[in-house]
Each structure stands twice: as C-alpha cells, then as structure tokens.
Amino acid sequence: MKVSTHLILLFAAFVCMVCISSSATAFEPEKVGVNPELEDFTAGFFPPKILNVTDGVYVARGYNRDNPVLIEGTDGLIVIDPGESIPAAEIVKEAYNKKLNNIFETKPVKAIIYTHHHDCHIHGASVFANNDTEIIAHENLNLTLYSDWFGQVYPSRADGGVKMSGSLFANDPDWFAGGGLFATQIRGPSGYLPPTKTVKDKLETNIAGVSITLLSVPGETRDVLVVWLPEKDTMVQIANYYQAFPAITTIRGAFPRNPLDYIDSIDVCRSLEPEYLVLPHGPQPVVVGEENISRMFTNGRDAIQFVHDQTVQNMNKGLTPGEIMDVVKLPPHLASDPNLQEYYGQVDRDIYEIFWWYRGFYSGKARDMFPQSPAEEAEMAAELAGGVDELTDKARNALDEGNLEWALVLADDVLLLNPENAEARKIKNSAMISIAENTPNAQTRNYILSEYLLETKQVTLPTSGNPKLTFATMEERFVPLLPMDTLHRIMAVSLDASECLDKEITVGLQLTDMKNAKSSDYALYVRKGIVEIQPEVPEDADFTITTSSMVWKNMVLGKLDPQKAVSDGKVNISGADSKAFYEFMALFE
Template sequence: MTQDALFERLWNGSAAMEEWTAAVSHGAITHVAENIITVHTTYFCGSVTAIRTSEGLVLIDTAKPETAQQTLDVIRSWDDAPIHTVIFTHGHIDHTSGITVIDAEAERRGLPRPRIIAHRNVARRMQRYEDTHGFNSLVQGQQFNKPGYVYPIGQRRPDEVYDDRMSLFIGGEQIDLFHGRGETDDATFVWLPERRVLASGDFVIWVFPNAGNPRKVQRYAAEWAAALRRMEQLEPAVLIPGHGPVVFGEERAGQMLRDGAEALEHLVRETLALLNRGATLDEILRGVKVPAEYLAKPYLLAKYDDPEFLVRGIYHFYAGWFDGNAAHLKPAQTAELAAELAGLAGGADKLAERALALAGQGQARLAVELAELAGAAMPDDGQIQAIRAEVLRTLIGAESSLMGKAFLAVYEREATRRSKA
C-alpha cells in the first residue's frame, strides 16, 4: 500500500496509527517540498525534517536515542551535506537526543558541530531534568512500562535562544520560529513563509492534545489553543506534525489546527465557567466533557492523554492544588483513614469484597476507591491485595488512554506482587 493510500485511511479513520508506525519502521521519507523531507521511524519518535540549503542542512528536531542513528542514516541517503543548524521544537528527549549522534558524525568528518537554536526555556528544562533525574526516570518507566528505565540526560544545550519570535536566513531559506506554550513551556513551531510549510512540533500529534499528563509539570491548554489559532492564520499548505504523518493541502491542515483549537477552547471555557460559579474540582470533572464530534475525529482520539486529565490541569492552572473539599485541605494519612473505614465496614476484607462486587456491576471507579482503601488498611494481606489487583485490572480494561492504562498498571503490578509475598 502506498503512503498516500494509507494516509487517506488514517484521515477517514479506517486505519489505526499502529499501521502507519509499522509502515515507516524501516525509516521512511516524506517529500514535503523541493529540498525538504520529513523522516519517520515510529509514531512514538518525533518527526525530523531536513531542509537543504546552500550553507548545509537545517534539521527540525533530531529523534530519540533509539532511532537517532537510523534517522540520520535516512537523511544521509537523501543528502550528505554538513548539518549547519538544528532547531529544537522543545526539550523532550524524543526531539533532542539525536544531537549526540549528529555531533559524533561531525567530529568524524572533521566538521564543526551544528549550532542549536531553541526557545530560551529549553535549557531550563534540560537543567530541571538533571535536577529531578531520579523522578523522571521513575515516571517515564511507569508511563511507558519500562521498569528500571534511566532517563537520558546530558544532551547538548542550545547555542542560540529566542523569546517570542526569531527569523533565520540560511542559505537562501527564510525560517521563522514562533514560541508558544502547550505541552511544554519551551515550544517552538517553525514556518517557512515562501513554501507555506509549517512544522508544528508537538502542538499537533495526531491524538488529543497531551495537556493533562498526571505526573508531569503544568501544561497550558488555553495557550496551546492560541498557538493553534496562530498557526491556522498562517494558512499553511503543508503541516508537519510533531508525531504522525505529514498533512498536505490548506483545507486539511487548517481543519486539523482549527479542530484542535476548538476542542481545547471548549474545555477551558467550560472549566472556567464552573470555576467562576464556585464549583469544586469534583463538580467540574463531572460537568465538563469534550463534545463527541471532536473525539470522533481520527486526529483527536483520546488514545494517549485523557480529556478528564486536561480538565484537572486547567483547574490546577487557575485554581491551585486545593480541590474545594475540606477533607483534602489537610487530609488524614491514607493508612489511618483506611483503617478507620475498614473498622466501620467490619474489616478490610469487607471493603475488598464490596470493591469486587462494584467492579462486577461496572462501577469501576468506585470499586478502585474501595480496593485501594482495603489495600492501605491491610497492605500485607495477600487475599486483599489479590482482590485489589483484580479490581485494578477491571479499570485498566475500561480505560481508553494509554497514559491512564500505564499508570493504573503500576499499582496493579504492585498489588499482584504483594498478593504473592
């Protein structure tokens, strides 16, 4: 099947992104325009775009550690010119880590290392990753089901930084950089005005915007929407997402940008409306939903992040960490609360049994609440931990987002281990 045919199936929803990932796993080139290609190796690695200029190649992003060499090899099959400039669209490792391979190649060839250009906050992000190295390793290992994972740090930091906007003129090519906050506070989207080519970075990722990750720092749904609107106004003829296939045609590119903006704007607007009426976080979570017509779009599927997580992030951005429940302002220790409730119920086993019954009735959320309390009350009881694991598996099975499944699985594995101890 040709890339064009597969794209049409992705666009109309008859193909899953996993099929595209398999199709590009060898290292695929998409010819974006004359002297511009985008390289893909997997959905989970950021796209890398190469621009041929008279001064050398300009790269937008560099891939992740596992695919960096493969990506560079694919670029070299297209052009062997020195790499003059690298633009980081943001500081996540699946976009920055390939610089190590690129620098090593330059050293072997006796060439200067390419300069790196990025938003000012990329360097701050890299420093934060070093400061929280243990935590980042733990969280990434949980989120991607890689126990023992060690987060790679030490990537070379930008040589030149900018704040809001920067225009580059390299070998006859004008390249404009724009800053926005979305998944990160250091994000850049790249615009080639003479080509009408837009590289969005992770503002566009072929799934619902990743603005609610439960174990990551604050994300910026409202500003993400504003950045998408700013891109839409450019009227790109080609849209290169941070993840997923390139989108050709002004109509489709505009639709993708507009739909993403509208979905985010809806969540922000409805969350603020309830917040301004004094609603608690619990009330807001029950009251704010994404309209079904957005979630039905193949490029806005809630497969990675969950819109409910985004609502939490929006609330936190405007209202802080307190959720409006007095019991959560200075809460009792979980173990103490669990022991008290277990006593009232007639024992932790009663809580666990009720949790299992609720899970069987389809009330998975309430079931997990009780199962976790039972497990906290009797952490060394193998039978209770086995029930806890079973209840968690029920919720995992009902969870649509990869992120939700991954974090729930952390506790399911813990409960399973305790049940066998």
C-alpha cells in the first residue's frame, strides 16, 4: 500500500480531522495475516447488500460501519441509524434507490431515528432529511453526546477510537480485517442533525402509516432505543446484543457501563417475542423466527449474567480480577454459541470491567495497594533478570517459545529503560505482529497494529498527546450545541497547573447573547493549580471578558486565537489591558 499524507476522521463518537503521514512508501510488513475465525466472520459482511427483512423493512448490510435500516410507509419513509458520515450515507442511499426503484425520489423521509449517539449511527442524517423530517432520539442523546464524547475526555477517547477501529490502515486490505462489528469504514464530514423529538421511557407513535413503539433500553450507552414495529412483528435492536461477545466497556475508553443494564434490556427485547430481528451491527443483520431470536437473546443475556454473577461471587470470596479470570469460563453451550465468539468483547476483559464497576481499581490484596509506574515495573523486571541485557534475552526466549504476550511486555520493559535498544524493538515488533495475526478479537488486532505503526513511525497522529489540537478539530456543527458546563470542564482539565501553582487570578466572564439562559455571567477562579467556574461575575475581578458564547467556545477549544479575537473586536477586556487576558488564556494548554 502506498502511504501518503491524507485526512481521516477520528473515531470517538464523532468526526474530527487529523493528518496521518508517512515518510515510508509502504507498510512493513506488507501483509499481516488474519486469524481464520476472524477472517471468516468479517467475510460475512461482503458483498454489501440491501436485504429485505419483511414487508416494507430493509437493511443495508456492509456499506459502512453500521447497517442503516429503511422502513417504507404508505406516504413516506423512516430511516434508522443513517450511517457514519455524509459520503457513507450517500452510498447507502444510492444502493437503496438502485434496489427499490428510486424510492427516495418518490417518497419523502418522514423521520430519522437514532438508536444511540455513537458516531457510526448519526452522522449521515442530512443526506436523508428534508426540511420536514422529524429527528427522533432518546432524551439523553445530547447529554451523552457531550459528556461521553465531546467532553473533557474527548482527546483520550478519540485517540483510542482511531486505534481500536483500525482507521490508520483501514484502506489497506493487506492489513485491515474489520472492526468486529463492521468491515468497512467511509470517513467524511458529519451530517448530524439534532433531535426534534425525544423519548424518555416509551413512545408509541405512527409515522407514514407505520405503527412504531420506541423503548428505552440502556446498556452500551444510556441513550439506547429499541424500535418495535408491532404490526410487522419486527424489532430493530442495537447496543445490547450483537453477533459477538459483548464488550462491557470497549478498550478505546468509554463511560462506565452497568453490566446489569445489558441483561435487563435484552429481557425487554426478548419479552416482545419478535418474528423478525434487525441488527444495525453485524454480518448477518436479519434473523427470522421467534424461536431462533428467543434462543439468541436468551444465550446472550445468560452469557453476560454468568460472567457477571460468577465475577461477583468470586469477588465476594476475596479473589482478584486476575484470579477470577483463571476460574470463570463460559459453560459449553454458551462458549460454543456462534453468536458469542470473542470477535469484539472478551470474557477476561469483561471480568475486569465488572470488578472495577463494583470495587474500583483496588483488588483487596496488599500487593495491589501500591500502584507502580511502567518505569518502576521495568526496573523491577530488569533487576530480577540480572540486568537490561538479560531482560532482553528473556524477551527473546519468550518470543521463541511462543509466549507472545510475555515477549511484548518484557521487550517493552527494556525499551522503557533503553529506548534505543534495537534488539528489544525487533522483539516487540515481532510479538505485536504475531499477536495481531493470531487473535480472533478485532479490537485487539486493530489496537496493537495501530501502536506498532505509530511506534515504528510508519504513520504519525499529530493529535495524539495534544489535547488542544484534538479539541480544536471538533466539527463546527457541534460547537453551538456544546453545553457551557461541558465547555468549562474542558477548560478545567486544560489548565497547565505547573504554570499557576503560585497564582490566584479572578476573572469575570459576560456572554452577551445568553441573557435568557440559565447563566450568562461567570466567575473564573484560577487558584494554585485548579480553575473553579461559578455562575456569577465577581465584584473583585482582576478583569472582565465580554464576548459572545460562540467566540468564547471557539477560544477555549483552540479554534480562535485570543489576540485575533480582540483585534477583530469580538472580545472586550475591562479592568486590565489585553496582555493580562492573553496571559490568562495561555495558562490553558
């Protein structure tokens, strides 16, 4: 594959431009093998196809990271989860038109339904919508949109999302083997449209002559909706049951998920006894037959409950997550279920997530009370091995013996102590490629190969480790919707504490366009390493900033230079000269 400078979109809940470049002409190695089980699973997404579920219900399988669903009514259409980007949605729309006699030219889209806020389900909306299209979502969608993704941890989750999805090499068929729940990525600008109608617990409605019930079913996120078509005996379900073992929390990083929510929500779906099931993720998105669907749902919820209950039981016996991992195995009938294979989530990872959900990081053992930095652990390993050279030999022996995870860790320990150790780098690289080739888990494969490419400098990700740059790449359409509380949390975690440990600064903020809002005036207190923001303008402010909410948002996000904002007349400073304002804004990385 030829590698050149190009733009991709960060995977974190939302679309964010980054530049990936390489000085090399091809990835090394040129081809990475694929675990046969993962290869067969991913092959199920091809060729992309429009599938007829039942009368008037269709699903577009394999065109992008989700499977957009189309429902035809008497005088209009309903689109569920319109895709990951504008170009992805355009491809899906064209495929539907080709299959269904230009259906989007003959009937208007009456409604678009978002099943939840993850980016592959919301960013194609503008392609299907017209001025009268209703956008329906859970009432928590905007909350989770900005707290879980475009909030204070956005840079970390965006970075993790790029790696977990395989975006760095998704266009290279010799490297990419899918994402577990998808096989194709089509990045591009967002066409997200905010909801015009929201659902709290349940909504029964009729759209274009189609009876629809929307039910809140939290699990993977807190804003999940299941779509039930009672007259068609059809369910569209996502985010609680997949055709792969679930990830209670993904390795890209996500808001903590209550494992019992998955079980309760699957039980809600199971109780409706659908004859047709549509899955907006997965290679076989159409399941037919009440008995088949009931068995799938039952095994899915039983697998989660088994891992949950056995984890808690052993936790109560005093076992640590690692010890629980050694004793908790799925029963044979669940372990052999083709829909519960570890292409996405893994039992051992879910054990850790469940343990942490209830207890946090501390296992209860004295040895785990004292967290060690990676460098400290590397020093300990070298001491036990007899030195760095001996540790390198141990890493090589582990690789030669097929202990790939040991080889990876031991070689990485050497590199922490001696980054220029060529032998350790070679061992680590070999271990990473071999793990990627052997794992059936797409998350593991993509993350490890991404780290390999970044560490060997075959690609660069300029936003990685640079939160300010990541915040600055937030698409313009999302900035007006950004809540002020979320913006000020971003500001708080962006403060360079080392530059203000001896400072106490009080700044007033007046937003001229928010007089009817909950608060248009704020006090910004920088106090010895932290910033506290209160809804008031203090009388003793060192100076006051007066501007509009959009200018303030763009300055905090790094989209607008403070000096330019002042020179353009968009910001007024009273009580001090502009230099004090510039110095204040420079405290935020």
